[in-house]
Amino acid sequence: MIGWEVEVYTATEGTDATVELCAIIREGELTFELPAINIGTEDGSAVSGSDYSGPANPSSFVFSDSAPFRQCTTVTIEDDQVFEDLVEDFFVTLTETSSTPRVTVQPDRARVTITDADSKYYYCV
Numbered sequence: 001m002i003g004w005e006v007e008v009y010t011a012t013e014g015t016d017a018t019v020e021l022c023a024i025i026r027e028g029e030l031t032f033e034l035p036a037i038n039i040g041t042e043d044g045s046a047v048s049g050s051d052y053s054g055p056a057n058p059s060s061f062v063f064s065d066s067a068p069f070r071q072c073t074t075v076t077i078e079d080d081q082v083f084e085d086l087v088e089d090f091f092v093t094l095t096e097t098s099s100t101p102r103v104t105v106q107p108d109r110a111r112v113t114i115t116d117a118d119s120k121y122y123y124c125v
């Protein structure tokens with residue numbers, strides 16, 4: 001079984017802000033190379049392009065008996081300079097590319113929350 005190490009990640013807006021998400025082999029041992037697992041993003045209240053930049057980098061993981069059992073990717077959080085009252089969120093997904101899956105991917109969806117860093121009064125000067 002392969003999945004995200006944790007299911008909720010937190011990030012704060014800021015210059016060069018990123019969030020690192022890691023997937024691990026949760027149980028068992030791999031004795032073969034798996035097809036690539038694609039990493040995707042899905043908007044929640046946060047929108048790709050304005051609140052974060054998808055896709056993740058790297059955009060896939062390849063697990064094998066010789067590759068690290070824990071692999072990480074990063075998503076960039078946009079410093080949007082916009083006051084947002086709520087904590088925003090989006091999701092990062094793992095999808096096995098093979099048509100005949102050889103491994104269970106669970107959890108395959110991690111939630112990233114973004115804490116706003118802009119003041120309500122920023123534009124009132």
Ligand SMILES: [Ca+2]
Binds near residue numbers: 080084088
């Ligand atoms: Ca934002």
Ligand SMILES: [Ca+2]
Binds near residue numbers: 013080081082083117
């Ligand atoms: Ca903001």
